[in-house]
Amino acid sequence: xxxxxxxxxxxxxxxxxxxxxSVRKVLATMAQMETxxxxxxxxxxxxxxxxxxxxxxxxxxxxxxxxxxxxxxxASKLVAAFAGDEVxxxxxxxxxxIGELTNMIAGAAKPQLGGDANITVPSVIMGxxxxxxxxSDIPCLVLPCSTVAGEFIVEIAIRxx
Amino acid sequence: xxxxxxxxxxxxxxxxxxxxxxxxxxxxxxxEGERTMSACVQITGAWRGAVALSCGADMAAEAAAVMFxxxxxxxxxxxxxxxxxxxxxxxGGNVKALLPETCQLSLPSVVEGSDYSMRVPGSxxxxxVPLRCGAHAxxxxxxxxxxxxx
Numbered sequence: 001x002x003x004x005x006x007x008x009x010x011x012x013x014x015x016x017x018x019x020x021x022s023v024r025k026v027l028a029t030m031a032q033m034e035t036x037x038x039x040x041x042x043x044x045x046x047x048x049x050x051x052x053x054x055x056x057x058x059x060x061x062x063x064x065x066x067x068x069x070x071x072x073x074x075a076s077k078l079v080a081a082f083a084g085d086e087v088x089x090x091x092x093x094x095x096x097x098i099g100e101l102t103n104m105i106a107g108a109a110k111p112q113l114g115g116d117a118n119i120t121v122p123s124v125i126m127g128x129x130x131x132x133x134x135x136s137d138i139p140c141l142v143l144p145c146s147t148v149a150g151e152f153i154v155e156i157a158i159r160x161x
Numbered sequence: 162x163x164x165x166x167x168x169x170x171x172x173x174x175x176x177x178x179x180x181x182x183x184x185x186x187x188x189x190x191x192x193e194g195e196r197t198m199s200a201c202v203q204i205t206g207a208w209r210g211a212v213a214l215s216c217g218a219d220m221a222a223e224a225a226a227v228m229f230x231x232x233x234x235x236x237x238x239x240x241x242x243x244x245x246x247x248x249x250x251x252x253g254g255n256v257k258a259l260l261p262e263t264c265q266l267s268l269p270s271v272v273e274g275s276d277y278s279m280r281v282p283g284s285x286x287x288x289x290v291p292l293r294c295g296a297h298a299x300x301x302x303x304x305x306x307x308x309x310x311x
Contacts, residue, residue, distance in 0.1 A: 057203040057267025065270050092280065099282035120203030120267050121284055121306055123211065127277025133242040134270050 011139040015113060015158055016040060019066065022108035023145055023154055030104065031081035031149070038144035043155060049129045051075065052089075054102025057120035062113050064158030065134050068102045072128070074150030081149065095124040105154070113158075164259070168290045168301050171255040175248060176294060180227045187293035199279050200245035200271045202253035206264035209306035211281050212256050214249040218273065220297035221245050242271040252301060283307050 020037055027035045051072035057065050070078070072089060079087050079097040087094045099122040106119045125132065132155075134140065140157040169186055176184040196218040203211045218241065225236035225244035236244075246269035257264050272279060284304040292299045 053272075055201075055270050057205075057270070059203075059205050059265035059267050064268055067270070092282075095278075095280040096282040099280070118205045118265060120205050121209060121211065121281055123201055123203070123270070124280045124282060125272050125274075125277055126280070127274050130272055130274030130277040132270055132272050133239075133246075135246050135268055136239050136243055138268065 011042075011141045011156065011158070012160065015062065015160075016141060016143075016156060018109035018112035019105065019143060019154060019156055021112070022105050023143065025108055026101065026104045027078075027147060030101070031078055031147075033078075033081060033147040033149060036146045038146065040141050040143050043140040043142050043157075048153075049131055051126070051128050051130075052098055053125045053130065053132050054098045055123045055125065055132060056102050056106040058106070058110075058113075058117055058158050059120065060116045060118040061161055062117040062158050063161045064138055064156075066102075066106050066109075066158065067132050067134075067155040068098075068105060068152065069132065069155065070098075070152040071150060074147075074152050077149035078147070078152075089126070095126055098122075099124045114160075164256075164303055165288050165290055167259055168252070168256065168288065168303060169292070172252055172290070172292060172299075172301050175251045175255070179248065179251065180224055180294075182223075182227070182294055184292050184294040184299060187291050187298065190291070190298060194275060196273060196275045198241065198245050198271060198273045200242075200249035200269050201279070202249050202269045203267040204253065204257060204260065204264050205267070207261040208264050209309050210284060210287070211304045212249060212253040213279065213302040213304070214245065214252060214299070215302070216245075216294075216299040217297055220294060220299060223295075223297070224248060238273075242273070245269070245271045256303065 050069035143154040221241040225240040
């Protein structure tokens with residue numbers, strides 16, 4: 001058993017809806033893809049493994065992190081649609097595109113979060129089987145997303161300050 | 162602003178205060194092919210950038226054991242992640258104190274894997290400070306928004 005026994009609060013629904021809308025909007029606008037969003041679920045277990053993740057932080061009235069994680073095949077197709085051409089996953093352009101996608105999703109959600117929320121510059125993690133975690137006392141909700149390019153997830157771990 | 166000395170000093174202070182372990186400057190690299198952890202906090206406001214702390218999973222386990230007083234058995238992964246997050250949060254908080262007012266610190270995120278790279282698009286590396294705690298290599302990096310640097 002972990003040494004951390006603090007009871008986790010439920011994530012506020014008002015903080016989730018903006019991300020559902022922003023994922024759909026950004027993918028439709030930038031990659032011309034319709035996104036189906038499955039039933040969100042609370043992340044109870046440890047972090048899952050991914051090939052490619054964009055991480056963006058929130059500070060100010062809303063604090064926490066949002067992580068968009070992809071299998072490499074899905075990320076490659078999305079970046080190709082986003083950039084209008086195939087991009088080598090080893091190149092910095094690929095990471096830049098994932099960072100920009102993450103930034104746009106967070107940026108489109110931000111105005112609807114209420115109050116003054118600041119978003120950070122995104123970090124991008126590339127590498128098979130990596131995991132991303134955040135402080136264990138912040139509740140995390142996972143949005144499972146599906147497009148013609150494949151499936152990916154958006155992990156939302158934010159709360160009002 | 163080079164920041165090398167300041168980051169080195171404040172990392173030594175954090176290690177001493179929280180882990181009661183010595184850490185010193187070193188030119189070694191992180192172990193290749195082994196599981197490593199990187200914790201990152203982002204800074205927004207009057208100065209935009211990020212502070213990243215990287216080390217092997219064994220260093221993170223040792224830090225968690227000390228920080229959470231785990232005396233029997235190996236620390237769980239959650240504890241290692243929380244320990245890394247707390248350490249980078251403290252280092253980031255100290256870095257923030259050196260920056261122009263007013264800056265905010267994001268909550269930390271922690272990445273783990275055996276073969277991954279971390280990139281902060283739109284940022285440039287200000288400095289990477291290599292250190293050693295016993296047998297463990299540790300690096301602390303400071304990145305700055307390119308937009309701001311220009």
